[in-house]
Structures are given as C-alpha cells and as structure tokens.
Amino acid sequence: xxxxxxxxxxxxxxxxxxxxxxxxxxxxxxxxxxxxxxxxxxxxxxxxxxxxxxxxxxxxxxxxxxxxxxxxxxxxxxxxxxxxxxxxxxxxxxxxxxxxxxxxxxxxxxxxxxxxxxxxxxxxxxxxxxxxxxxxxxxxxxxxxxxxxxxxxxxxxxxxxxxxxxxxxxxxxxxxxxxxxxxxxxxxxxxxxxxxxxxxxxxxxxxxxxxxxxxxxxxxxxxxxxxxxxxxxxxxxxxxxxxxxxxxxxxxxxxxxxxxxxxxxxxxxxxxxxxxxxxxxxxxxxxxxxxxxxxxxxxxxxx
Numbered sequence: 185x186x187x188x189x190x191x192x193x194x195x196x197x198x199x200x201x202x203x204x205x206x207x208x209x210x211x212x213x214x215x216x217x218x219x220x221x222x223x224x225x226x227x228x229x230x231x232x233x234x235x236x237x238x239x240x241x242x243x244x245x246x247x248x249x250x251x252x253x254x255x256x257x258x259x260x261x262x263x264x265x266x267x268x269x270x271x272x273x274x275x276x277x278x279x280x281x282x283x284x285x286x287x288x289x290x291x292x293x294x295x296x297x298x299x300x301x302x303x304x305x306x307x308x309x310x311x312x313x314x315x316x317x318x319x320x321x322x323x324x325x326x327x328x329x330x331x332x333x334x335x336x337x338x339x340x341x342x343x344x345x346x347x348x349x350x351x352x353x354x355x356x357x358x359x360x361x362x363x364x365x366x367x368x369x370x371x372x373x374x375x376x377x378x379x380x381x382x383x384x385x386x387x388x389x390x391x392x393x394x395x396x397x398x399x400x401x402x403x404x405x406x407x408x409x410x411x412x413x414x415x416x417x418x419x420x421x422x423x424x425x426x427x428x429x430x431x432x433x434x435x436x437x438x439x440x441x442x443x444x445x446x447x448x449x450x451x452x453x454x455x456x457x458x459x460x461x462x463x464x465x466x467x468x469x470x471x472x473x474x475x476x477x478x479x480x481x482x483x484x485x486x487x
Contacts, residue, residue, distance in 0.1 A: 205451030210265025217475035228481035247431035267451025281392035299346035305384025394433035
C-alpha cells in the first residue's frame with residue numbers, strides 16, 4: 185500500500201518505507217542525538233564513536249573491517265539501535281550460512297556409467313547431516329536451542345543429462361553451547377563420511393560466519409538504558425535476548441561476557457523485512473531524546 189522508497193506518514197502516526205524499522209530510524213535517531221549532544225555541549229568527558237556499517241544483512245563485512253582496523257579496541261560500551269522497542273537486548277544468537285557443493289561428471293542419462301551424478305552424494309550428505317544433528321542436545325537458558333535448516337537446493341541442467349554439479353545452502357542460528365565452530369566440525373565430519381562411502385567430491389564453504397553474542401547484562405550502561413526506557417515509555421521493559429543477529433558478532437569478537445552491550449532501538453522486531461514496514465513517529469522522536477540522555481549520563485558519570 186506504500187511506496188517502499190518514499191517516506192509516507194499514515195493517519196495513525198506511522199512512518200512507512202523500506203528499512204523504516206530495520207533499522208534506518210534507529211540509525212538516524214542515533215545520528216541526530218549525537219548532533220544535539222555536540223551542539224549543546226552536553227558531553228563533559230569521554231567520547232562517542234558512531235559506526236555505520238554496510239552488509240549487515242549478509243556478511244557484516246563493514247563491521248568486520250571496523251573490528252580489523254581497531255575501531256573497537258578502546259570502546260567500553262556498545263549500543264546497537266536495531267528495532268527492539270519492546271525489550272532491551274543484551275545477548276543474541278549467532279548466525280552461519282554454509283554452502284555445500286557436490287561435483288560429478290556429466291553424461292547422457294542413457295549412459296549414466298560414463299558420468300557421476302553429483303546429486304546423489306548431496307542427498308546422502310543432507311540425510312546424514314540431519315540424522316547427526318538430531319543427536320545434538322545443547323541449549324541456553326537465555327537463547328534456547330540452536331537451529332539448522334537446509335533452505336536452498338539446486339542441481340542439474342536438463343532432465344536427460346547426468347548432473348555434474350549440485351549444491352545446497354544451510355542456515356544455522358548458533359548459541360555458545362553449540363557455536364559456529366561446532367557446526368563447521370559437524371559439516372566436515374559428514375563430508376568425510378560421504379566422500380569415503382561414495383567417492384563424492386564435496387566442498388563445505390561457510391560463507392557467512394557470525395558468532396553468538398553473550399554478556400551477563402550486569403552493568404551500569406544496561407541498567408541506565410532500562411531505567412530511561414521505563415521512564416520515557418511509561419512501562420516496565422523486559423531485559424531479554426534475541427534470536428536475530430547483529431553486527432555485534434564482529435564488533436565484540438575480543439570482548440568478554442562482562443562487556444557493556446545494549447541493543448535498543450525504535451521499531452518492533454516483527455516489522456523487520458515486512459511489506460509496508462513502519463515505525464511510529466512519536467516512538468522514533470522519543471528515542472532521540474532517550475539516546476541523548478543515555479549517552480551523556482553514562483559518560484559524564486563514568487570514573
């Protein structure tokens with residue numbers, strides 16, 4: 185009902201447009217709050233680093249580069265403004281995408297003995313992988329269980345040719361108790377099994393690899409965010425975890441569980457990636473004021 189590339193306000197005070205909730209409103213609210221802090225001279229000590237990144241929905245290449253270049257080395261608290269107005273997040277699952285490819289040899293389907301069907305080892309791979317993963321018994325009190333799904337499968341060119349190539353893509357959501365490394369180890373064990381049993385040529389390629397973010401949430405930054413959120417929105421906000429993944433997976437690679445991490449921003453989580461995506465205008469504007477107070481109070485009171 186609304187042009188995704190034009191900001192449109194409806195009669196209920198909602199701002200529609202692609203990314204309005206996830207997470208352009210959070211990004212711009214943070215930027216405006218920093219301008220206000222600077223112009224009003226509200227920051228008495230410390231500094232705030234604004235890090236806008238590219239590629240967060242896929243590989244987090246922007247965040248990975250910022251981490252690599254040392255932009256997180258001197259940071260003692262991280263605020264990510266993903267849509268989470270109903271609850272303050274301090275820990276979230278990791279994510280992992282793995283491409284599994286199978287190489288064979290093409291031949292006419294009437295002479296299959298002259299080729300090697302790439303689909304067959306891939307089918308066996310998926311079968312054994314599911315069988316082994318069903319034995320996994322790992323969970324987190326905060327994050328729940330890990331998940332694994334084969335979401336895309338492709339192979340073959342035409343019906344009367346033996347396919348020389350097949351692939352499947354898998355998406356995992358990881359937890360500290362069964363993290364990205366354990367998934368990669370699982371996939372490689374199945375690869376070795378299939379190649380030994382069927383002489384297949386299997387490649388395992390983890391092309392998206394973002395670790396889970398786990399903190400205790402026991403820090404003054406989160407407590408201040410919770411206090412201000414309760415005050416500004418007149419509610420008792422839940423302090424919680426998220427199944428989604430953020431750039432914190434890269435930005436916090438060298439941080440321990442005591443690090444101050446908060447994910448709190450305008451927009452409801454369920455609005456992400458939706459047709460007619462929206463954020464409430466009053467919520468968006470309120471977050472600007474909240475960020476101004478959160479950032480300045482945290483730094484001005486720090487010793």
